[in-house]
Amino acid sequence: MLLEVKDVYKSYKKSFDIMSKEKIEILKGISLYLKERECLGIIGESGSGKSTLGRLIIGVEKADRGSIAIEGADITKTKNKAIKQKISVVFQDYISSVNPRFQVLDILSEPLRTFENLERKDIIQKAIDLLEKVGLAEEYLYRYPHELSGGQLQRVCIARAITTNPKLIVLDEAISSLDVSIQVQILDLLIQLKKEMNISYIFITHDLTAITYICDRVIFFKEGRTVEEVHSIADLKNVKEAYSKALLHAAMRMNEKEEIYEVQRIS
Ligand SMILES: Nc1ncnc2c1ncn2[C@@H]1O[C@H](COP(=O)(O)OP(=O)(O)OP(=O)(O)O)[C@@H](O)[C@H]1O
Numbered sequence: 001m002l003l004e005v006k007d008v009y010k011s012y013k014k015s016f017d018i019m020s021k022e023k024i025e026i027l028k029g030i031s032l033y034l035k036e037r038e039c040l041g042i043i044g045e046s047g048s049g050k051s052t053l054g055r056l057i058i059g060v061e062k063a064d065r066g067s068i069a070i071e072g073a074d075i076t077k078t079k080n081k082a083i084k085q086k087i088s089v090v091f092q093d094y095i096s097s098v099n100p101r102f103q104v105l106d107i108l109s110e111p112l113r114t115f116e117n118l119e120r121k122d123i124i125q126k127a128i129d130l131l132e133k134v135g136l137a138e139e140y141l142y143r144y145p146h147e148l149s150g151g152q153l154q155r156v157c158i159a160r161a162i163t164t165n166p167k168l169i170v171l172d173e174a175i176s177s178l179d180v181s182i183q184v185q186i187l188d189l190l191i192q193l194k195k196e197m198n199i200s201y202i203f204i205t206h207d208l209t210a211i212t213y214i215c216d217r218v219i220f221f222k223e224g225r226t227v228e229e230v231h232s233i234a235d236l237k238n239v240k241e242a243y244s245k246a247l248l249h250a251a252m253r254m255n256e257k258e259e260i261y262e263v264q265r266i267s
Pocket residue numbers: 012013026044045046047048049050051052053
């Protein structure tokens with residue numbers, strides 16, 4: 001199994017008062033799995049703990065209890081770089097995800113320098129290859145973030161995420177800040193990369209249309225627990241729990257309001 005999350009708990013301090021020891025439990029026994037080349041959607045109301053789970057999976061925070069394993073190796077217990085290299089992330093806020101003083105070449109070189117001993121000319125060639133993979137020409141290499149559109153900058157963030165040939169990318173609201181037409185382009189790019197590079201995704205979102213476009217399975221999150229799991233995207237309309245139905249209807253109403261057009265899954 002590519003990813004196995006078992007009975008994970010996470011709490012944070014309730015207030016920023018350093019004397020206070022009171023904690024609030026955000027994740028309350030989350031278990032999930034992800035196979036190779038699968039995309040698992042995680043949908044849930046704001047504050048339900050989706051991003052917290054994402055941060056635990058990419059290893060920037062530690063669970064209080066439970067285990068998170070990539071190909072059988074518990075990421076909470078190992079400092080092995082090769083395992084961390086297998087996981088990447090793309091956030092919603094592409095602007096603050098990159099250093100504004102860095103050119104695209106520097107943005108893409110950062111993970112290369114961390115994980116590989118490459119010479120400058122090899123780094124440049126690898127950066128050009130990465131740009132090509134995400135549909136950007138070589139000329140973008142020397143641009144700064146403010147010289148790119150939102151869609152182009154998110155492509156750069158995706159290029160950075162695939163630098164280390166990851167097996168798994170956590171996409172945390174990765175398309176939410178983009179215009180709808182650009183969202184579809186980025187989803188198509190993600191589907192293409194998934195096929196070409198055998199990548200799996202955890203797709204955290206509020207957007208049900210995007211889920212039907214890219215995901216194979218969906219988990220409904222509420223107050224740090226999984227309330228329902230849909231094993232095939234075709235069954236999404238047949239959810240049983242009242243909470244899932246309410247989320248589904250709210251998303252459908254919002255889509256109608258925003259006149260988001262029907263998108264056909266292309267894969
Ligand atoms: N470092 C932190 N310290 C204290 N509380 C935190 C911290 N990080 C997250 N929280 C709290 O944990 C809860 C879950 O947050 P999280 O961002 O995981 O939810 P979410 O489901 O991703 O929400 P959204 O959809 O709005 O992004 C929130 O109430 C948040 O305030």
